[in-house]
Amino acid sequence: MRKRALISVSDKTGLVPFAEGLVKLGYELISTGGTLRTLQEAGLPAIQVADVTGFPEILDGRVKTLHPMIHGGLLAKQDDDNHMAQLDEAGIAPFNLVCVNLYPFKETLKNEDATTAEMIEQIDIGGPSMLRAAAKNYASLTVVVDPSDYEDVLNDLAKDTNDLQARQRLAAKVFTHTAHYDALIAQYFNDQIGNVYPNTYTVTYEKSSKLRYGENPHQEAAFYQAPLAPAHSLAQAEQLHGKALSYNNIQDADAALGMLREFDAPAAVAVKHMNPCGIGCGDDILAAYEKAYASDPVSIFGGIVALNREVTPALAEKLSDIFLEIVIAPDFSEGALATLTQKQNIRLLKLAGVTDRRPVHKLTSVTGGVLIQDADDQPFDRAKAVCVTDRQPTEQEWSDLLFAWKAVKHVKSNAILLAKDGQTIGVGAGQMNRVGAAKIALEQAGDQAKGCVMGSDAFFPMPDTVETAAKHGVTAIIQPGGSKRDQDSIDVCNQYGIAMIHTGMRHFKH
Incomplete structure (x- = not known):
């Protein structure tokens, strides 16, 4: 037949x-x-x-x-x-x-x-x-x-x-x-039909690349992308220079892009191990980068920088002065590319949609399952914030408080972040107690802590964090509120003339 x-x-x-x-x-x-x-x-x-x-x-x-x-x-x-x-x-x-x-x-x-x-x-x-x-x-x-x-x-x-x-x-x-x-x-x-969380959650991904290894060399890994990845997804980036991204590169770059989307003004974000080591906003992208760099000149080495404006030749000269794993930007000028491509080991990623803010779901794997949640992307409404202290923040403090609140939500909990003039000056990340995170941030800030503001991702269970902040010259604090002992922290603020804002919104990040 x-x-x-x-x-x-x-x-x-x-x-x-x-x-x-x-x-x-x-x-x-x-x-x-x-x-x-x-x-x-x-x-x-x-x-x-x-x-x-x-x-x-x-x-x-x-x-x-x-x-x-x-x-x-x-x-x-x-x-x-x-x-x-x-x-x-x-x-x-x-x-x-x-x-x-x-x-x-x-x-x-x-x-x-x-x-x-x-x-x-x-x-x-x-x-x-x-x-x-x-x-x-x-x-x-x-x-x-x-x-x-x-x-x-x-x-x-x-x-x-x-x-x-x-x-x-x-x-x-x-x-x-x-x-x-x-x-x-x-x-x-x-x-x-708007069925966001069906009884059976069926998702599918397409293999983008086989990675050399995972978080460590003994772990195998691959990168899969969503079939219709949004414009701000790292999967949509065009790599202009450098070797293939690693597992850790992808994690860090994704975290950097999440931070960058918080800001409309020219902004630069420096990331290390999925935490910001520096965030800066300025009148132009060079000024923004210089603030991000000055936030922590030590930790930025070997990190990732994400920018929401085109990389100019002047900025490229600054970026080339140190070792960076990745630079992500909506575009690179011809002169900037000529400078940066002289560095063999830097990866340059062009992502036009860095500022796209369409909502997404966040998936986190656990053994035998997956956790799914809305992204923590609800905008902050200043009108709903409550000043709980005798002293109100000045307009300059308000500007820094809003900056700190946008930034601290991207720091691993327990998180404390210090800011001044559109720049992070101290970051305390991933500590088991809040006062410990504050001490790390204040030590990093040093003398700059005087006159700065503090952002906390969750409420203060005790007044010790506020007492520590007051001794270093912090003038205003933004935090969710909601502790049974809120009044203790408010009393300390009033004692030292610190303005405190309660947002009513927590930003835990595990």
Whole structure:
């Protein structure tokens, strides 16, 4: 009996050479719609599915392969005499190879102007059915979903090395592909009805790169990106220079971008181990960077710098003075690139959407599961803040308090951050007690602490942090409030003439 191949593809990349190879190997081609026309226009002897089923395509092509003459040939166990006898009785010939890929649902989803009706028509029914049937029956036939496999499949068929293991590998690829496809459809429908946290949370990611290792050299790792990653995602960045990003680079760069999105004015963020070691805002991007650098000239070495304005030649000269792992910016001037690309080990990433603020969900893996939450991106409303002390903040203090509040939310808890004139001057991150975080920030600030403001990611359980701040000359504090002992901290502020703002919003970051 002549071997039969069923071919129906939306993506016609490499289709004709693959089909030509199958014909040379003695395969009879059965096809549908546009795929059939492509094969026939190439002069290949393809048979339309309707001639096999004895039934025409109906419902504008929605029904064409959903027929026992097709699925019987896909699902029959070809080493089972009973199955083969049933096929023979029904006049059904088995298939030996299936080549299918699906309607471009993801590509249509990228089009923000696509209507619901257009999206619905890109939900493939016959394609997944054929793929799943063939993949289930990989013991009897070969199924191909990825054009990049065409050449290897032809070589294996020609050499008769298309063994069970090879077919199982192709089948696994099919189920991965259809799961990915269905996950996108599920996400689309849940978005349409506003079902943010469904009982079954189905997400899908596409492999972007294999990483050299994970957090440490003994850990394997890879980077996967969302199929429709937002404009501010690191996955959308164009790397202009330098070697591939590492696992830790990606973590740090993502953290830096989250901090940068807090600011509209020219801003620079320096990050080390996912904590800010310096944040600065200025009249221009050079002034902003100089503030970020001055915040902690020691820790910035070997760190990551993210900027929300184009890198100028003058800024590039400053950036090239120290060792930096990565510089991320919406663009780099020609002169800046000429300077920075002289440094072999620096990575330069261009990300036009650094200031995009569309909401996202945050996923954090735990053993055997995942935590999902809204991003901590609710804007701060100064009108809802309450001054709880006798002294009100000055306008300059208010400006610094708002800056500190935006910055401290990106510091690992327990977090204390000191700021002055649009610049971080001390950061206490990830401590087991709040007064310990304050002491670290104040020690880093040194003499600059006098006249600065303090931001705390959560309330003060005791007045010791405020007492420590007062002794170093802190003049205003912003914190959520809500402790049973709030009044103790307020009393200390009043004693030292410190203004304190309660926001009513906590910013824990674990």
